Amino acid sequence: MNDVIERIGKLLTSRFGVPAAEFSAEAVLSDLDLDSLALVEFGLVAETEFGVKISEDEVSPTDTITELATLIASKVA
Amino acid sequence: MSWSGFDVAVTGIGMVTPAGVGTEASWANILRGVPAAAPDPVLAGLPVDFSCRVPGFDAEVTLGPKVTWRTDRYTHLALAAAREAVGDAGLDPATWDGARVGVVIGNALGGTSTFEAQHDVLRREGAERVSPMLIPMMGISMVAGYLAIDLAATGPNLVTVTACASGATAIGTARELLRCGKCDVVLAGGTEASITPLIVSTFAKMGALSRRCADAARASRPFDVDRDGFVPAEGAAILVLERAADARARRAVVRARITGFGASADAHHATMPDPSGAGVQQAIAMALADAGVGPGEVDHVNAHGTATPLNDVTEARVLRRMLGDRPAVTSVKGVTGHSLGGAGAIEAACTVLAVQHSVVPPTANLDRQDPEIDIDVVAGAPRAMPISTAISNSFGFGGQNAVLVVSAA
Numbered sequence: 001m002n003d004v005i006e007r008i009g010k011l012l013t014s015r016f017g018v019p020a021a022e023f024s025a026e027a028v029l030s031d032l033d034l035d036s037l038a039l040v041e042f043g044l045v046a047e048t049e050f051g052v053k054i055s056e057d058e059v060s061p062t063d064t065i066t067e068l069a070t071l072i073a074s075k076v077a
Numbered sequence: 078m079s080w081s082g083f084d085v086a087v088t089g090i091g092m093v094t095p096a097g098v099g100t101e102a103s104w105a106n107i108l109r110g111v112p113a114a115a116p117d118p119v120l121a122g123l124p125v126d127f128s129c130r131v132p133g134f135d136a137e138v139t140l141g142p143k144v145t146w147r148t149d150r151y152t153h154l155a156l157a158a159a160r161e162a163v164g165d166a167g168l169d170p171a172t173w174d175g176a177r178v179g180v181v182i183g184n185a186l187g188g189t190s191t192f193e194a195q196h197d198v199l200r201r202e203g204a205e206r207v208s209p210m211l212i213p214m215m216g217i218s219m220v221a222g223y224l225a226i227d228l229a230a231t232g233p234n235l236v237t238v239t240a241c242a243s244g245a246t247a248i249g250t251a252r253e254l255l256r257c258g259k260c261d262v263v264l265a266g267g268t269e270a271s272i273t274p275l276i277v278s279t280f281a282k283m284g285a286l287s288r289r290c291a292d293a294a295r296a297s298r299p300f301d302v303d304r305d306g307f308v309p310a311e312g313a314a315i316l317v318l319e320r321a322a323d324a325r326a327r328r329a330v331v332r333a334r335i336t337g338f339g340a341s342a343d344a345h346h347a348t349m350p351d352p353s354g355a356g357v358q359q360a361i362a363m364a365l366a367d368a369g370v371g372p373g374e375v376d377h378v379n380a381h382g383t384a385t386p387l388n389d390v391t392e393a394r395v396l397r398r399m400l401g402d403r404p405a406v407t408s409v410k411g412v413t414g415h416s417l418g419g420a421g422a423i424e425a426a427c428t429v430l431a432v433q434h435s436v437v438p439p440t441a442n443l444d445r446q447d448p449e450i451d452i453d454v455v456a457g458a459p460r461a462m463p464i465s466t467a468i469s470n471s472f473g474f475g476g477q478n479a480v481l482v483v484s485a486a
Contacts, residue, residue, distance in 0.1 A: 015146065016146055017137075017141070017142030017143040017144070017145060017146040017147070018142075018143070019142070019143075033143050037209050037210060037213070038147070038210075040209040041208055041209055041210055044206060044208065
């Protein structure tokens, strides 16, 4: 899990303009300025990074990083 | 009803141009007359492989990473220019009445680099891989929307599209919004960042571009006998405009005034200027009438001066016919190249600075003036001279003409 969270953190800081200081496992996606469009874009990037598909109805701006990581980890497994 | 002489103050300027990042750097290099054109790695291998890019602009540093990743470069340039302009005007978006602040930005082509990149994704990887950010990044309206978000400006918000006249049309339109009382402040200007392989290839195929690939710095040569086309450029400029009475009331520094605006259509040809110059003449006459000044009072002309064979001779004939040999004429495109929707605003900013500082920048690369061009073009060095009244010309494909009158504060 921690590995997935770390990789999400790297993607968000390098591709989605999230300052490293704002990133944490507890952070809510919308607080990182990740709106629904940004999350669709994240789905495309995550598909390349993790090899999994994330559909629009599986993730919400009100989710935390940990919830997003749990979703990705469940698909990778 | 006569509106003649309606007075709009320019209280702030922001410039992000091939001559430099920031108004001070841009103006200094435009006065020096050093051409910005250089070989462009993005265009390597194309028939025209050079351009005028903004040097040393890092959007992430200037705007922050959260804004940068979700906006196209044409918006980056405008955001940076707008922030500079608002600061220069001494205004604070945290305290202003945003409902009274309008945004009018000229742009010709939108986020073309985003568009081209995502088209490549569609062809290579399929529809499911296309970014959902494409429309909000490339849409021509988006730049004005992002400026509103960035600066809490909730008044009238629009983008003017009149090709290479877009930036001047925006400033003229902003003047109308102030005149009819729908805004107290308008951020008006233009932006473009369309130096992409597709756009440059088609301009080259049209025959509009200089082919002086082996000598890029000398390629943009307005009014010169050896000119052979324009040099593609990027850039933005934004002005803060207010009614002059309001500006005086808040004791703002007034750099100069926008006292007239004229617009017309050639109704002649899609891309070629009307050789009679009738449309251009009509726009200049409308602008001068709007300002309430006569053709004999124009001290300085910031010409459209693209360095295409047809534009320069046609424009010069109209200037000679209407204004005689009095005005000192320049084209800053010798330095900056031609930034399409950004050009009219960059040149309006230069005209304001020329009036404010009583100096006309030189036309770079004007070594031997075309004998067909019988006007007083400033070349070699800046010319110090008092300027009460100046005009800035901008003409677009489509035959759209826009002319601004700039008067001393």
